[in-house]
Amino acid sequence: MNNIESKRKIGFYIRVSTERQAKVVEGSLKNQKQMLLAEVNKRNLLNKSWGELIEVYVDEGISGKDINRPAFQKMLKDIEIEKIDTIMFTELSRLSRSLKDFLNIFEFTQKYNCDLICLKTDIDTTSPYKNLITKILMVFGEFEREMTSQRTSINAYERSKRGLANGGAAPLGYYRDKKKKGYLLIDKKESGIVLEIFKTYIKEKSIQRTTEAIKSKYADSNSGLKKINKSRIYSILTNKSYIGVREIYKKDKSKYEEVKAVWNGIIDEKLFRRAENLLKANKERLHWRNSGRFNYLLSGLMMCGKCGEKLQGKCAYSRINKKHYYYSHKNTCKDSGISGIDAEVTHKLVFDWLDEISNNGDRFNQLKTEGKIRIRKKIDFLNTAIEKLKAEKKALVKEIEARLNELTNTKSEIVKNTIEESIIKLNQSKKDIEDKNIYIRHEIDRLEKLIQGDNNLFGEYSDRIKSIFRPPNNGTKDKLREVISYIKLDDKNVNIALSAVNLKEPVSELFVSTPRAGLEPATR
Template identity: 40%
Template structure:
């Protein structure tokens, strides 16, 4: 008796919600087909489950389709019914993969429209020919839609997407926008405020102080969106949006921008809009001598906040006499004028000062060889003590994997022995959960094995480390700032910023396993200074292996 899975599909959620729509019709036709076959042969087949998707068949990223494939692998079904081939897939590449899976698990499929017999070579050939036509049809449809959208855009019509603040969609003509008088006043207020305060960020803060928020709307799923504080990027988009002066920009994604008259009227005075554009352009180059325009930020990707773990990126600010460069949190770069996050104690660090601190820390380290020796002994001892614990965890995990595999196999055996009329849904969910756990444990086991191998095989080359530090310092002093990033990247794994200290991870060369012997005891260093912008002192060394390369972690004191 065939174990049948019925696959139903429509292209959108809206189609799926229609009563007596396509899904209902597909289901009815397929059930009638099974009933007809069973009238001719009472043991022909039984419907095991229905799989209903509301997504396009352009790829396999469909939840119910993935569940169908899982049930095929588990042996739960061996025949798939669908009304037509395009319900399963419109991609030839995807269908080839699925077809291989069907053959591997002795699974056939029947489509009502085409009446394919996949057990013959001729039937298989016809399936692939039709798949070629289905894919061709999908691509043609996409091309027609793209051409139609381009033509509509050239006529100044709205093609969809988020409606800008100040407009509403015209229910009678979807390609047109209607002015929203209340929001239009808000847009004009934003433009005028920008000219008064002189910067997008200050305008953003001023709007927050006045209680002016972004556009609130209800999406197609009935969920309310928007109504929050403006951000700098969102406010910048408003100030540069030509839709407010009755113009439509097209081909922006292709960098071939064309401006055409829009099908809606302007809500912002054209002279006001042009004044804002001139001010934005002036701000872009204001007080920017050539030597101020760019700073290379050589520690990019190296600096990390010790509290939140985020990487610090480059930022600049203008003083009275010079431009100041900082490394700052990502949220600082996109501030909305109102704090929505828990702030870290160290928000920014001076770029030049940070680089001086790191160089001085490394120089201090070179002047204290005994300290390096003690740190390496601590590293060797800590690695030696970690290995037995890691091996114990690996054995425990391997035992868990074997146990779960046995349980899964026992459940599969029980399912195969069940009578056809007894549902097996509970067993399948247990099998899937066990298989998921096995994969998780396998990945964890690989990670622990990698770490154990690394701890056993890598020891720091003391002389190699000292030579690398000395060589890098010498080259940093001779190299212009704009060319220093590769040197820092080769030496520094990370620099973790804390309010009163900086932890620096160095990429240290390692010895072959035969040269390594774990010896030594723990030790500590002197007390750090605690004053702001005090000199750096190496402290609190820990050593760890990261991804096969050894990272030496030192602590440096210094103001940020």
Template identity: 40%
Template sequence: MNRIGIYLRVSTEEQAKILEGSLVSQRRRAEEYIDGQNRREPNWGTIVDVYCDEAKSGKDMNRPEFQRLLSDIRVGRINLVLASELSRLSRSIKDFCGLLDFFKEHKVKLVTLREQFDTTTAAGELMMFNLVNFNQFERKQTGERITANFTSRAERGLWNGGVIPLGYKRNPENPGSLLIDETDADSVKIIFKIFLEIKNLRQTCLKLNDLGIRTKSYINGKGESKGGNKFTVASLYHLLTNATFIGMREINKKRGDVRQVKASWQSIIEVKDFAAVQNILESNRRRFKPDEWKTYPYPLTGKVICGECGKHLNGKSAHGKIQKHFYYDHARTLNMAGVAKHKCQVQRVRAMKFEDLVLSSLKQILARPELMAKAIEAYENANNKELPLIESRIKTIAEDIKVNEKKAQNIIQRIEELPSELSAELFYKRLTEINKKTQELKAGLLELESQKRKSSQSSVSESSLKARVEYAIKHLSEAPKEKHREVFDNAIQFAEIHATKLRLGVYGGYSNLKDSKVHPIEGSTTIKNGGGCEIRTRVTLLV
């Protein structure tokens, strides 16, 4: 019997909001097709789940429900994917090729209602790829038409949409123009005046926030209230460099080759004041950020963790009297008033010094085999204790899902038997609650099954761990600093720093290592799809 996953998708929120629109039509056609197949061939297939992406483009695979479908395929829940047409799955030939290989790898069949291709034959596969190519062409051509239209409107000084700057409001009679909001316009004038006096972004932020001046408040397309926040250096810089305030329309600002044309709205700030602000900002940039200073690569980004608060330390820099200093620090050390936000003993660590410490710690692991043996033993003990608990939890949740599904079936049966003059609203409400709970349980079950695979498939040996550490030491010692990140990514999951010790999470499996002398350890698994993900064993070493 086929275990079917129905995939539905529409590209815009407007399509998703139509009660009897495309999503409903796609689902009904799929269900009718399955019913017809089951009449011709008893027990042909049953629907396991429906995966619905609302307002998601098919240009890539970054769609939550689509990724959930792929996860269910990996664990064996689905062996047939049913969609109304190929363009629902993907409009990218590159992604589709990888998707088709993924289906073949997991022995999953693909059925589309419109095309009805047979992918088991060379001719059917060729026709399918050609159609996907045309879908990609159509998507790109549509994008080019929209871009050309937006550029044409911008050349005429018209507003193309987006968040309206502080000091302006939408013109109800002409969507391509803006009207001055007198109240907010006064705030814009005050902001420019204060900056011209202080000549410093951070100090200007503090002054504006003390005065109660906030960023633009607006309601987005979903009806949610946005903005109205305190000014930050980034938001203030964006406002001060926005030529909208002098009645100019900027074109290609994001691409760098920016041009300005006369806008269809009036100015709030005088040109001479705007030019004076730009000169101050440029002067500050040259003073504090000389062009000859290069950006530091921060190879341990995302791996450095504070041992006290558990938060990641991010790459930052500071300007000394002689040179620029690079370090790893908490995401925000000071609030807007300049008061420290955390009291951890480890405030910040110099980047190069800490990276050298990690390298010397790896060398120390090789010099002290007892550290490695102790860490492997602790890892295996934890793994052995964890697996029975995970299996027990999986069994409990699976039983809860069956109970909920039975409850849902009973409610559906009662609704069908209910007299037409009586309202079924309470039944529908209860059915919605049960279905929601069932979906939560299924999501939890998938997570537990993933943990079980990691626990059962992962293993590590002293020789393989030693080989990985040796590989990392060799390449960290020989490669330039900008190449260190990929070495750390393959060797270390985290580097947790305390006041007097360092904890390293070192992978025991191998992925993408180019040293021909290195062999993957038994039980290490790599699963690749789209961007790729990995299951790798990890042991924690205390140095």
């Protein structure tokens, strides 16, 4: 993909999944780096000046199930700003355990003319042939994973049909039979607790009171009830394992089956059915399991204008027993910001404002003009920062030269060691400044592009905003995140920042509007 005559700017990506692996000095992290360095040296011997290692990206003790990894994200940013143009890694699983994520990574690197090289598979995009092999391997890899998953599901189902228990922790009151896989044996001590839970519920007729009674008796004991709450009590009362029944596809009503389990029950079936009927009769009282909760559409977007903390959706009852929903700090604001704001009123204000700007081109263009002025000011600030970095780098270069002269003229080994250490630190500071300079210049380019070529910006935003109001409404929260970068709350106003229209690019602040709020803090 890259010009073969140019020297490659290489980045190593290294990852281990557990903290234990990360702490092993001569372990996987070091092994991965050593293997990658050996490969680079080999290629440089075959093709002089093939590539140069620029950066090593290390995620220690982090799973590869998604791409939310600090070093990985930094690597993507460096690809985008052309700091590196080749990524090397030892195994595909180090980079990603998801084919979907890998396809996205593959497309991203193709977009920015960056190659991928994996040592333990034939993934290598440095030539057209190897690039084709990479794509074919990806398809077969996904097919193999799907077949493995299907075989695992079939095996688990067949075991369940025979009444055997699958993996995971044994229910309270049982322990696994080490001699017979899939069999459960009754724990005499814990089975007594299970029986007491059923009898207490029959007596109290309340999940809450049953939980309190069991917690007061067993919270500090060495029993299997380490975590006692209403959900745990409910799951015990509804678990048919206790009457010797193996449930299959419990969470899927269309596939649900019951078969006789290979283990003995703990609870008499009449007692279990009494508890089951009581649960049905008390369904309306189990409000803690009610799915009809208030939808905090702006959660994750609302933040305090003073301390910057994300505001959480909360609810409370007033003195007249009316339920109120609001956004508030987790704790008291350290900078004395507003304590909270009514959620329903805020939702109406934000939706009304979005509706206004999506239907009013003049109002929208006014906001766009104001936003461009703010972006220009930010660009000026960044240009000033670059000038400061230049001055700092110039001073560092001068200091490094002076230290090198000292090193040449000194004869003392102790002094030489001290000077060499200081030169290493100065060179690291110089590299940090160069990295900062790259990122700032990239940010300036991004902001410049943001305010250019946006003649149809109103049309694009108008369509995207109007999609929020179209049915079905179950994706409203995600749609809001597509058009709103953040919402800041200060003493008098709700300040809304719209994000970039083109979602393929990094989400960035385009302009900010301050709708007239007139909102009072939520009372608790």
